[in-house]
Amino acid sequence: MSEVLGDFIRALRSADIRVSTSESIDAGNVIDLVGFDDRQTLKDALSQVLAKSDDEKQAFAETFDTYFSFEQFKERPAAANENDERERQESEEDGGDGEDGDPSQSGSASAPGGGGMSGEPQGEPSSANMDLAALLERGDQAELQMALAEGARQARLNRIRLFTQRGMFTRRIMENMGLDGLNEEIERREASGNQRGAESLGQAREELRGQVRDYVEKQLEIFTANSGRQLREEVLAQMRLSNVDRSDMKIMRELVRKMAKRLIALHSRRKKVARRGTLDIRRTIRANIEFDGLLFHTVWKKTKVDRPKVMAVCDVSGSVAQVSRFLLMFLYSLQEVLPAVRSFAFSGHLGETTDLFKREKLEEALVEVLRDFGGGSTDYGQALMDFEELALDDIDHRTTILILGDARSNYGDPRGDILKKIHARARRVIWLNPEPRTMWNSGDSEMRRLSPYCDKAVTCASLKDLERVVSELLRSAV
Amino acid sequence: MSTDEKGATGDIEAIRKGFETRGYICNAHIATSIFLSEKLQKPLLVEGPPGVGKTELAKATAELVGKPLIRLQCYEGLDEAKALYEWKYGKQLLYTQVLKEKLGDLMSGAQGLKESMTRLHDFDDTFFSEEFLEPRPLLKALWQPGGAVLLIDEIDKSDDEFEAFLLELLSDYQISVPELGTIKARTTPIVFLTSNNTREIGDALKRRCLHLYIPFPDTDLEQRIIAARVPEMEVRLRTQLVAFVQGLRQLDLKKLPAVSETIDWARTLVLLHARELDADLVRNTLNVLLKFQDDIDNVDGEVNALLAKAVQAG
Numbered sequence: 025m026s027e028v029l030g031d032f033i034r035a036l037r038s039a040d041i042r043v044s045t046s047e048s049i050d051a052g053n054v055i056d057l058v059g060f061d062d063r064q065t066l067k068d069a070l071s072q073v074l075a076k077s078d079d080e081k082q083a084f085a086e087t088f089d090t091y092f093s094f095e096q097f098k099e100r101p102a103a104a105n106e107n108d109e110r111e112r113q114e115s116e117e118d119g120g121d122g123e124d125g126d127p128s129q130s131g132s133a134s135a136p137g138g139g140g141m142s143g144e145p146q147g148e149p150s151s152a153n154m155d156l157a158a159l160l161e162r163g164d165q166a167e168l169q170m171a172l173a174e175g176a177r178q179a180r181l182n183r184i185r186l187f188t189q190r191g192m193f194t195r196r197i198m199e200n201m202g203l204d205g206l207n208e209e210i211e212r213r214e215a216s217g218n219q220r221g222a223e224s225l226g227q228a229r230e231e232l233r234g235q236v237r238d239y240v241e242k243q244l245e246i247f248t249a250n251s252g253r254q255l256r257e258e259v260l261a262q263m264r265l266s267n268v269d270r271s272d273m274k275i276m277r278e279l280v281r282k283m284a285k286r287l288i289a290l291h292s293r294r295k296k297v298a299r300r301g302t303l304d305i306r307r308t309i310r311a312n313i314e315f316d317g318l319l320f321h322t323v324w325k326k327t328k329v330d331r332p333k334v335m336a337v338c339d340v341s342g343s344v345a346q347v348s349r350f351l352l353m354f355l356y357s358l359q360e361v362l363p364a365v366r367s368f369a370f371s372g373h374l375g376e377t378t379d380l381f382k383r384e385k386l387e388e389a390l391v392e393v394l395r396d397f398g399g400g401s402t403d404y405g406q407a408l409m410d411f412e413e414l415a416l417d418d419i420d421h422r423t424t425i426l427i428l429g430d431a432r433s434n435y436g437d438p439r440g441d442i443l444k445k446i447h448a449r450a451r452r453v454i455w456l457n458p459e460p461r462t463m464w465n466s467g468d469s470e471m472r473r474l475s476p477y478c479d480k481a482v483t484c485a486s487l488k489d490l491e492r493v494v495s496e497l498l499r500s501a502v
Numbered sequence: 503m504s505t506d507e508k509g510a511t512g513d514i515e516a517i518r519k520g521f522e523t524r525g526y527i528c529n530a531h532i533a534t535s536i537f538l539s540e541k542l543q544k545p546l547l548v549e550g551p552p553g554v555g556k557t558e559l560a561k562a563t564a565e566l567v568g569k570p571l572i573r574l575q576c577y578e579g580l581d582e583a584k585a586l587y588e589w590k591y592g593k594q595l596l597y598t599q600v601l602k603e604k605l606g607d608l609m610s611g612a613q614g615l616k617e618s619m620t621r622l623h624d625f626d627d628t629f630f631s632e633e634f635l636e637p638r639p640l641l642k643a644l645w646q647p648g649g650a651v652l653l654i655d656e657i658d659k660s661d662d663e664f665e666a667f668l669l670e671l672l673s674d675y676q677i678s679v680p681e682l683g684t685i686k687a688r689t690t691p692i693v694f695l696t697s698n699n700t701r702e703i704g705d706a707l708k709r710r711c712l713h714l715y716i717p718f719p720d721t722d723l724e725q726r727i728i729a730a731r732v733p734e735m736e737v738r739l740r741t742q743l744v745a746f747v748q749g750l751r752q753l754d755l756k757k758l759p760a761v762s763e764t765i766d767w768a769r770t771l772v773l774l775h776a777r778e779l780d781a782d783l784v785r786n787t788l789n790v791l792l793k794f795q796d797d798i799d800n801v802d803g804e805v806n807a808l809l810a811k812a813v814q815a816g
Contacts, residue, residue, distance in 0.1 A: 044709050057541050065514065068534040076713040306583055309591050
């Protein structure tokens with residue numbers, strides 16, 4: 025039983041549901057309690073232990089339906105004229121190895137995925153071989169399903185990863201179910217002139233092959249449904265943002281959303297609310313016991329209040345625009361933990377875009393920003409001057425300044441003196457440069473003159489880099 | 503898992519029936535969760551939109567199992583002094599006064615400081631003991647002889663610290679009082695947590711709980727709920743009313759009417775001796791169903807269309 029559950033949980037995990045070990049144990053207990061008899065109850069019950077949010081519930085329902093589906097073996101119309109022959113065959117077989125097809129076990133056949141018979145010795149697959157022909161002719165679907173599940177278990181179907189493995193697994197399962205014996209039986213019949221029997225059995229064999237292939241495909245889908253996407257996401261997260269293809273934007277947006285969600289979950293825990301100024305009676309009395317209960321020391325409630333302020337200054341000229349785009353996307357997805365983000369965009373001159381982002385949807389605002397501010401030739405000196413005028417007064421010891429740009433100022437004065445002023449006032453200045461460190465200071469890059477006034481200057485070219493930076497920002501800001 | 507002395511929660515169907523006789527109509531899904539929670543002895547985290555009967559579920563369960571319901575309403579700033587225990591400071595101070603007087607007798611005849619200290623150590627100190635402990639809801643639930651149903655309402659409103667602090671209680675049914683050590687539950691209580699999803703509940707907490715999501719009921723279930731709660735309402739009106747509310751939930755509103763609002767509306771209509779829905783009646787009583795003026799204004803235009811559908815259903 026635990027094998028079925030284990031596979032099911034792995035299927036859930038591949039569908040992006042997080043299942044912890046303790047939850048798996050709970051699921052085992054749940055199954056002991058409700059059993060496999062009532063599908064709906066089982067589904068209800070398991071969903072309560074394994075899926076713990078809206079999204080997860082939905083994914084759970086889908087996975088459950090595909091995983092525990094019973095349509096594998098449809099009742100195939102049995103040819104009545106074969107009855108007598110089959111009976112003869114059966115009695116013959118029963119003499120040899122009757123125990124194997126023990127019908128008492130078919131009760132637990134409702135669980136696919138190779139469970140149920142885990143206690144059966146694996147060393148003697150040959151005992152099953154002779155059975156397959158009889159099994160096919162008997163047409164007992166429950167038993168066939170059992171045999172298939174067992175075959176799949178022996179072939180380790182739950183390890184299937186690639187669609188190119190389908191053929192191999194189909195063959196292995198067939199072999200485990202006793203394909204050799206079946207072939208021999210067909211040959212024997214042909215040799216003994218039982219043409220009709222051989223044909224019908226051959227046909228049954230082909231049908232079985234089709235069923236096994238279906239089964240393998242379904243399992244493949246269950247276990248790898250999301251692995252392609254996961255791989256793609258992984259690659260995209262590490263790709264240089266400037267190289268991301270337009271067609272991947274949708275996945276990228278989704279990825280940013282996911283990462284932001286994770287960051288929120290991580291950091292919102294630490295945000296505190298002001299509750300200062302009330303007398304903490306408990307601790308006051310505790311503190312004053314030594315003074316005979318006289319309230320000598322007073323203890324006040326205090327909680328850390330820290331409203332982090334973030335100002336993001338983004339270069340939106342051609343070379344950096346793409347990265348800026350994602351930084352802004354990130355920052356605005358973090359509204360829950362970073363309520364006070366102000367954003368500025370520049371290439372030639374600089375302007376504030378905070379209101380724009382409040383007013384418009386992220387996507388539209390980004391387009392507008394790129395239209396209004398992008399495209400000019402970059403001038404860091406001008407941009408910093410504008411920034412000084414716009415925002416210097418609002419910078420205080422709680423403000424973190426994020427500057428995103430390649431510091432390529434077209435040989436104009438980058439005005440390091442202004443950045444120095446900003447640095448003196450702000451809590452932190454972080455410079456994110458999409459270029460690799462080796463490219464800094466080459467050509468018209470002015471990192472040398474600007475980075476002394478930054479608390480930190482880092483390369484930031486991919487989503488992973490961005491996530492790291494934002495996470496750090498949150499860690500020390502909140 | 504066979505029917506034991508707690509016949510009421512012996513199996514899922516029995517729970518459903520038991521709830522039904524107590525006026526709480528639910529589907530098998532909800533009954534299953536109660537069954538599991540009881541059998542696995544795990545807390546049940548109930549989520550869903552406001553007004554679908556999350557709190558009601560806890561009350562009904564308390565009634566079903568015949569245990570007292572102990573309720574803890576969460577809010578921002580709730581701390582362990584209000585949720586768990588508090589020392590009886592006044593009494594503790596009096597105790598020290600009494601102690602001071604007794605101290606003379608105790609120390610009489612003691613030779614030197616060392617012996618006095620030894621005697622003081624030997625003296626049974628009750629300053630921090632259960633006698634001076636004032637139990638708050640959580641501790642009460644653990645101490646309740648025969649067990650209790652503990653409802654931790656709107657956990658999402660509390661701070662993260664409080665959430666973390668609940669973990670010990672939820673996984674082991676025990677709490678640690680620094681001065682006393684661990685206090686274990688006398689009988690394991692049935693614990694419900696409810697959340698309106700105003701913020702994401704932490705993974706650690708979710709992992710320790712079963713998770714039940716109660717959505718808005720479908721037409722059939724809502725009809726049965728109204729029938730149970732407002733039995734004096736005629737079938738025809740009830741069908742119309744439920745159809746109307748179900749239609750209303752398809753609209754884009756600030757706050758969708760929940761079951762509790764449907765019940766209120768049904769009672770209102772019964773009070774007004776309504777026989778069937780008509781446009782004027784609906785417009786006049788819409789404020790029972792919708793709690794935002796914006797919503798009421800928005801729906802005003804749709805009333806006729808919704809009504810036509812509802813009347814058809816009736």
